[in-house]
Amino acid sequence: MRRFIQPKYLLPLGVIIILLLSQVDDITIHNILILTLLYIGLSSAWNLLSGYTGSLSLGHAAFFGVGAYTSTILLIEFQVTPWIGMFVGAIMCVILALIIGLPSFRLKGPFFTLSSIAIAEILRIVAINWREVTNGSMGLRISFSEGPSNMVFSNSQTYIYLMLAYAFIVFITVYFIDKSKMGLYLKAVREEEDAATSIGINANRYKMISFIISALLTGIGGSLFVQFTLFAEPSSVFDINLSILIALAAILGGIGTLYGPVVGAIIIIPLSEILKSSLGASGFPGLHLVIYGVVLIVVIRWMPKGLYPTISSLIKNRNKKSQKTKIIKEV
Amino acid sequence: MEIFFEAKNLNKRFGGLLATNDVSIQLHKREILGVIGPNGAGKSTLFNLLSGAIKPDNGEIFFMGKSVNGLKDFELCKLGIARTFQIVKPFKELTVLENVMAAAYLTSIGKKEAKIYALRTLEAMKLINKKDELAKNLSLPEQKRLELTRALATRPKVLMLDEVLAGLNPSEVKEMIPIISNIVKNYDVSILIIEHVLYALMNLAHRVIVIDQGAVIKEGTPTEVVNDPVVIKIYLGEDFELVKS
Amino acid sequence: MDFLQVLISGILIGGIYALVSLGLSLLFGVIKIVNFAHGEFLMLAMFFSYWLYSAFLIDPYVSLLFVIPVSAIFGAIIYKVFIKGVLHASEMVHILTTVALSIVLQNLVLMFIGPNERAVQTVYGSSSIMIGDLSIGVTKLLAFVAAIIVTGALLIFLKKTFVGKAIMAVAQDKTAAQYVGINVNKIYLITFIIATVCVSIAGTMILPIYSISPHIGSYFVLIAFVVVVTGGLGNIYGVIPAGLLIGIVEAVSGYYLPVSLKEVIYFSIFLLVLIVRPSGLFGKIKGGAH
Numbered sequence: 001m002r003r004f005i006q007p008k009y010l011l012p013l014g015v016i017i018i019l020l021l022s023q024v025d026d027i028t029i030h031n032i033l034i035l036t037l038l039y040i041g042l043s044s045a046w047n048l049l050s051g052y053t054g055s056l057s058l059g060h061a062a063f064f065g066v067g068a069y070t071s072t073i074l075l076i077e078f079q080v081t082p083w084i085g086m087f088v089g090a091i092m093c094v095i096l097a098l099i100i101g102l103p104s105f106r107l108k109g110p111f112f113t114l115s116s117i118a119i120a121e122i123l124r125i126v127a128i129n130w131r132e133v134t135n136g137s138m139g140l141r142i143s144f145s146e147g148p149s150n151m152v153f154s155n156s157q158t159y160i161y162l163m164l165a166y167a168f169i170v171f172i173t174v175y176f177i178d179k180s181k182m183g184l185y186l187k188a189v190r191e192e193e194d195a196a197t198s199i200g201i202n203a204n205r206y207k208m209i210s211f212i213i214s215a216l217l218t219g220i221g222g223s224l225f226v227q228f229t230l231f232a233e234p235s236s237v238f239d240i241n242l243s244i245l246i247a248l249a250a251i252l253g254g255i256g257t258l259y260g261p262v263v264g265a266i267i268i269i270p271l272s273e274i275l276k277s278s279l280g281a282s283g284f285p286g287l288h289l290v291i292y293g294v295v296l297i298v299v300i301r302w303m304p305k306g307l308y309p310t311i312s313s314l315i316k317n318r319n320k321k322s323q324k325t326k327i328i329k330e331v
Numbered sequence: 332m333e334i335f336f337e338a339k340n341l342n343k344r345f346g347g348l349l350a351t352n353d354v355s356i357q358l359h360k361r362e363i364l365g366v367i368g369p370n371g372a373g374k375s376t377l378f379n380l381l382s383g384a385i386k387p388d389n390g391e392i393f394f395m396g397k398s399v400n401g402l403k404d405f406e407l408c409k410l411g412i413a414r415t416f417q418i419v420k421p422f423k424e425l426t427v428l429e430n431v432m433a434a435a436y437l438t439s440i441g442k443k444e445a446k447i448y449a450l451r452t453l454e455a456m457k458l459i460n461k462k463d464e465l466a467k468n469l470s471l472p473e474q475k476r477l478e479l480t481r482a483l484a485t486r487p488k489v490l491m492l493d494e495v496l497a498g499l500n501p502s503e504v505k506e507m508i509p510i511i512s513n514i515v516k517n518y519d520v521s522i523l524i525i526e527h528v529l530y531a532l533m534n535l536a537h538r539v540i541v542i543d544q545g546a547v548i549k550e551g552t553p554t555e556v557v558n559d560p561v562v563i564k565i566y567l568g569e570d571f572e573l574v575k576s
Numbered sequence: 577m578d579f580l581q582v583l584i585s586g587i588l589i590g591g592i593y594a595l596v597s598l599g600l601s602l603l604f605g606v607i608k609i610v611n612f613a614h615g616e617f618l619m620l621a622m623f624f625s626y627w628l629y630s631a632f633l634i635d636p637y638v639s640l641l642f643v644i645p646v647s648a649i650f651g652a653i654i655y656k657v658f659i660k661g662v663l664h665a666s667e668m669v670h671i672l673t674t675v676a677l678s679i680v681l682q683n684l685v686l687m688f689i690g691p692n693e694r695a696v697q698t699v700y701g702s703s704s705i706m707i708g709d710l711s712i713g714v715t716k717l718l719a720f721v722a723a724i725i726v727t728g729a730l731l732i733f734l735k736k737t738f739v740g741k742a743i744m745a746v747a748q749d750k751t752a753a754q755y756v757g758i759n760v761n762k763i764y765l766i767t768f769i770i771a772t773v774c775v776s777i778a779g780t781m782i783l784p785i786y787s788i789s790p791h792i793g794s795y796f797v798l799i800a801f802v803v804v805v806t807g808g809l810g811n812i813y814g815v816i817p818a819g820l821l822i823g824i825v826e827a828v829s830g831y832y833l834p835v836s837l838k839e840v841i842y843f844s845i846f847l848l849v850l851i852v853r854p855s856g857l858f859g860k861i862k863g864g865a866h
Binding site: 054056058103104106107108109110111113114115118119121122125126128129244251255284285286287289290292293294296297300301304 | 609610612658661662665666667668669670671672673675676677678679680682683684686687690691790798801805834836837839840843844846847850851
């Protein structure tokens with residue numbers, strides 16, 4: 001039985017569960033599924049940078065927002081379909097990553113993090129003030145004209161499939177990178193950068209590549225998200241709490257691992273949605289954020305590797321023990 | 332013997348300290364060149380200059396006749412200059428095999444080739460039975476061997492060893508010595524080795540240079556150097572004489 | 577004359593910014609951690625003073641008598657519970673711990689007190705000293721003076737007292753300090769307490785000037801980072817010059833540019849300094865920090 005608690009069995013099982021749940025005609029469940037899948041993608045993309053290279057970004061909302069606004073503006077002003085708009089948004093994210101990546105990677109630890117926060121905040125303030133383009137804090141509304149070419153659907157189920165595809169694509173990308181030379185190089189750089197460069201690894205180049213991929217995948221998530229909410233505003237798409245939640249999901253599940261962000265998102269997003277709806281209404285604003293903070297402190301202190309690695313090594317140890325007892329019994 | 336790797340008139344100053352004082356050094360093909368000197372003499376600085384970790388204030392470095400001034404460490408590695416670290420830096424959370432594969436990728440095309448070459452190198456260095464162990468679980472001598480294996484997997488032409496015997500007990504040192512001398516035979520590399528363990532150097536090095544206060548003060552065969560009164564003085568002070576064993 | 581007024585405002589604000597940033601710089605110079613919760617410490621001190629004022633009518637400046645000891649205890653508790661245990665871990669852990677602390681503190685206050693802004697109204701709150709045509713706000717002047725006094729006191733403490741010198745030793749070389757018998761952990765605790773007290777004094781001194789909300793920490797921590805980076809991380813001497821520079825830049829640009837772009841200016845200065853001159857504009861990094 002324990003043999004089946006492995007990602008290669010659990011992941012398809014998870015997909016089946018998601019598809020089954022999507023058939024239940026409950027808008028709350030659909031919302032939770034959509035957001036969870038979105039965050040699986042966003043956290044996996046974030047993890048590619050922060051988990052694999054060790055450069056902690058708390059400003060990924062910058063890319064989310066750039067993606068969101070780019071596709072939305074293209075749609076509203078130029079009637080460009082979001083299917084193309086989201087790739088343009090991805091390109092904008094790549095450009096942004098190139099501009100900030102080169103100087104940022106020279107910064108050590110907390111300063112990289114600080115600059116990531118700074119960039120996202122600058123973009124948020126720009127979005128609030130650049131009214132001609134972004135309509136300021138009032139935001140941009142996407143009109144509800146249904147149709148696949150507009151990426152607007154009346155049936156929320158379709159959004160679930162869309163987000164499932166997004167999560168899948170991001171995950172597969174990270175999967176292949178993880179198993180490839182680039183993945184090993186990134187891990188080496190994260191472990192011991194000096195040793196990595198001494199064996200011929202151009203650390204900055206690989207950090208940059210992972211940054212770019214992370215940025216563009218996040219931007220696409222942003223575009224998809226606003227097609228769902230039909231609304232792009234600075235305080236939601238450039239929100240620092242978004243950046244924190246993306247990071248939290250990956251850290252909770254297992255930063256730097258392939259499956260960590262998936263596990264983390266599956267746990268924290270549904271919980272967070274349930275919390276927000278049951279507590280927010282009872283007049284305790286910010287409680288869900290307090291809980292994020294507490295979870296973060298607890299995980300860092302007592303389970304710094306995250307849930308997935310901790311649980312899988314527990315399972316491995318149990319397997320070893322049961323094998324040992326089997327051998328002893330046979331003797 | 333042709334000069335393979337050469338530095339001319341290297342100088343490096345850190346604030347008020349002239350750590351490297353007009354040092355010129357030549358490494359010949361398939362040679363083992365030892366670098367000795369008292370603590371703080373500037374051996375590690377020299378090493379860092381030669382491996383591209385830091386830049387000299389002036390001076391030139393040549394590899395196979397071409398200038399490699401200003402190249403960074405990963406660029407030098409691609410050209411064929413590899414190094415190990417005095418305090419080992421294994422990729423702790425990666426397996427031994429992954430540690431070596433990361434190096435093997437440099438000269439391999441694709442994962443398969445890198446894995447094959449990594450396994451071969453691990454076998455030659457007698458670490459193959461630990462290939463799936465996490466590097467952090469290895470003992471210190473094993474980690475030192477891993478460091479060596481990893482550097483070798485980049486197929487270097489010059490291998491720079493920074494006190495690779497430090498921290499090993501005498502029997503562990505005895506094990507390492509033939510491993511190092513075999514490397515030259517089997518891998519066609521030239522070795523530059525900083526070492527404090529003098530008798531190891533006696534057995535390994537073809538030539539030795541002595542560094543004191545940033546400058547080269549003596550060059551010669553191990554026997555010549557060890558018997559030189561100036562060298563004896565800087566290590567032991569005026570009142571001692573080398574007793575021949 | 578207008579421009580001179582702007583300049584004076586800038587200088588006074590700059591002093592305030594320096595006072596707020598002092599603790600952050602000290603922490604980085606000695607313990608080598610970036611305290612993302614620094615703004616929340618400021619916010620808590622402000623709320624504590626506010627409470628003393630609204631419940632007991634204690635004047636903010638008088639409340640310093642209470643704020644200093646209470647903040648020292650608070651700092652000690654935070655250090656022992658949250659910071660000490662993660663010091664041996666990676667930088668990422670440090671960052672995440674203080675970020676988490678910041679989130680928890682800010683939102684706990686938000687939860688229980690609500691997001692509304694409050695302000696302290698004092699008799700002297702809006703009075704100013706007039707020098708010719710120039711108006712100098714009394715509360716701002718007092719905060720400026722406090723900045724000078726606290727910085728001066730800190731510097732004297734660091735250079736002349738035994739504990740202070742021990743702190744400097746740890747800042748320069750932790751291992752060497754241990755070899756000469758300094759209890760590094762105790763020094764860290766003391767440093768953390770001092771940093772907390774400094775920022776708490778800052779909070780009390782700015783209470784008559786700013787209206788407080790749970791988010792005021794986020795507003796000031798950003799400024800503190802800009803000041804600390806500009807002055808040189810861990811460089812106590814650089815805090816006042818950097819603070820003044822930032823204050824003047826803010827005042828001057830506030831005069832010519834829309835207020836909402838203020839933060840963009842800070843962030844841009846911050847990024848610029850980090851990238852162009854990471855050791856700060858005012859000299860070398862104290863304590864051998866990277």
